[in-house]
Amino acid sequence: MLADYISDVSVQGIKKFDLPKLEQEAKELMVNDGISDELRFKSIIELYIESGLHVYSPGSLGRQYTGNIPLSAITDMVNSVVNQPSSFYEASPLPCVAEKLMAEELNRFLGFDKDEFAMFSTSGGSLANLTALLSARNTRYAACRSKGMAYVGKSSIPSVAMSQDAHYSLIRSLEMIGIGRDNIVWLPLNKNRQIDIGKVSDTINKAKKNGSDVFCIVASAGSTPTGAIDPIKELASIAHTLGLWLHVDGCHGASFLVSEKLSHKLAGICEADSISWDAHKMLSVPSPCSLLFYKDRKKALNTFGKPASYVATDSGCEYGAGEMNFECTKRASIMNLWILWSLYGRNYFACKVERMHEACQEAYEVLKSQPDFATIHKPETNILCFRYIPGKIPAGVSMSDFQCIIRHKVCEQGRFFISKVFLDGCNALRVVFMNHKHTLDNFMELLSEIRAIGHDFKQ
Ligand SMILES: *Cc1c(COP(=O)(O)O)cnc(C)c1O
Numbered sequence: 001m002l003a004d005y006i007s008d009v010s011v012q013g014i015k016k017f018d019l020p021k022l023e024q025e026a027k028e029l030m031v032n033d034g035i036s037d038e039l040r041f042k043s044i045i046e047l048y049i050e051s052g053l054h055v056y057s058p059g060s061l062g063r064q065y066t067g068n069i070p071l072s073a074i075t076d077m078v079n080s081v082v083n084q085p086s087s088f089y090e091a092s093p094l095p096c097v098a099e100k101l102m103a104e105e106l107n108r109f110l111g112f113d114k115d116e117f118a119m120f121s122t123s124g125g126s127l128a129n130l131t132a133l134l135s136a137r138n139t140r141y142a143a144c145r146s147k148g149m150a151y152v153g154k155s156s157i158p159s160v161a162m163s164q165d166a167h168y169s170l171i172r173s174l175e176m177i178g179i180g181r182d183n184i185v186w187l188p189l190n191k192n193r194q195i196d197i198g199k200v201s202d203t204i205n206k207a208k209k210n211g212s213d214v215f216c217i218v219a220s221a222g223s224t225p226t227g228a229i230d231p232i233k234e235l236a237s238i239a240h241t242l243g244l245w246l247h248v249d250g251c252h253g254a255s256f257l258v259s260e261k262l263s264h265k266l267a268g269i270c271e272a273d274s275i276s277w278d279a280h281k282m283l284s285v286p287s288p289c290s291l292l293f294y295k296d297r298k299k300a301l302n303t304f305g306k307p308a309s310y311v312a313t314d315s316g317c318e319y320g321a322g323e324m325n326f327e328c329t330k331r332a333s334i335m336n337l338w339i340l341w342s343l344y345g346r347n348y349f350a351c352k353v354e355r356m357h358e359a360c361q362e363a364y365e366v367l368k369s370q371p372d373f374a375t376i377h378k379p380e381t382n383i384l385c386f387r388y389i390p391g392k393i394p395a396g397v398s399m400s401d402f403q404c405i406i407r408h409k410v411c412e413q414g415r416f417f418i419s420k421v422f423l424d425g426c427n428a429l430r431v432v433f434m435n436h437k438h439t440l441d442n443f444m445e446l447l448s449e450i451r452a453i454g455h456d457f458k459q
Helices: 002-007 019-028 037-051 072-082 093-110 125-140 168-176 197-209 232-242 254-258 334-368 399-413 440-458
Strands: 118-122 157-162 184-186 212-220 245-249 274-278 290-294 373-375 383-388 419-423 426-432
Touching (some): 002 037, 019 037, 093 118, 093 254, 093 290, 125 157, 125 168, 125 212, 125 274, 184 197, 197 212, 197 232, 212 232, 232 245, 254 274, 254 334, 334 383, 334 440, 399 419, 399 440, 426 440
Antiparallel strands (some): 274 290, 373 383, 383 426
C-alpha cells in the first residue's frame, strides 16, 4: 500500500474535508468488534493514506511540505527501532557523530570558521528560531538568565527588528522570551517584499530614540508568505555597525545553499550570528529535521544554564548538543539526513532544489501572459502568489474574498491543494513547488480548474 502511495503521482489534493465523519471512521477502527489485528492495521493505514494530503502528488501545492525521499521509509524505520536519545553524546554516540559530520558537511556551503561555529538539530524550525532569539537576548542582557528580564529596567525596551513577513514562530518566540510582540520594530518591505535595505538604519535609529534597545535583526531567507529573500549581506553589515545580532531564518530557503546555481541568493549568510534551516522542507527528509547554526559556539553555549547532574555534558566536548539545545529527549532525526546524504550525495539534493526553483519560475513566466491572472511578485524561491482576476466577479463579493472562495473550491474538488495568503490588504492564492516531479502542465491544469470554478460562479 505504501509503495503504491509513493509511486502514485496522479494529480490529487485532499479528499476528505469532513472531519467529524473522519473522526467517526477512525473511532470505529478502535472498537473491538472481532476484526483481526491485521485487518484493523490495514484499514488504519488505508484511512491515513486516503484522508490525507497526497504529499507525493503534483496536486499538492499548498504547503512547504513534501513527500520524503522514498528510502526515508527505511532510514526512519531504522531510526525508530534503534531509537537513540540524541541530545547527549554519552547515550547516543552515532547520532552525535552524525550531527558533527553533517555540521562540517553543510558548513562547506555556509562558510563559518570551522573552529568556531556550532550546529545542532532541533525538532522543528520554530524551536530553532526560538533558541536563536534566546541566544541573541542572552548575549545582549547577560544577567537575564539568572535575574529575569526585570533587571533590564524600564529605561530602555529590549526589541527585535524584522519585517511583517517574518514567520509567526518568531513573533511567538518574542512573546515567550519576555520581549513582547508590541516591541517588535517593523522594518518596511520593498515591492518584492524584501526588507527595504535603504530604510533599515533609519527605522532602527528612530526606534532607539523612542527608547527601544534593538538587540537583533531577523532576516527571512525564503519568507513564508512569498519566499522572498531579505538582503542578507547588507543587513549583516548594518547589524555589524550597530552591534546587533543577525538571525537568518533560513527554514525554508537555506536548502538553496547546497546548489551551486542557487546559493548566490544567500550571499553573505556566513556573516549571520545564527541560521535556522529546515532539512524537512526542500531537502525532503522526514520531519522534523531542523538545523540551527551559530557563527560562534560560545554564544550557543550561553543560551541555557547547565542541565541536571544525571545527564552527561561537557563544554569541552565537541560531540553532543546537550548544553546548547533545549530538548532533553530528542529524536535522532539527523540520522535520516546523514544516511540519505551519505547515500545520495550533494548533487542529488542540489538537483531536487533546482527543479523546485525552476518549476516555480516556469509557472511565473506563464502566469505573466494570462490576462485573467495577476502576478504579485517575482518569485525568489519556489513559492508563487497570484490573484485570479476575471473580468467579472460575483456581485457583493470583494476581490479579496473571491480569492478565498476560489481557493476553498479548488481544495474541495480534491485535485489540487493550494493555500492563500493576505498581502497588501487583499488575499492571494499561494502555491509552493515542493515536488521535483512537478511539470508546467500540472500548473496549467490548475489554472484551467480555477477558470472553470470562476465560470460556474458567473452563471
Ligand atoms: C517553516 C518555517 C518556519 C517554521 O519551521 P517549522 O519546522 O515548521 O517549525 C519558520 N520560518 C520559516 C521561514 C519557515 O518557512
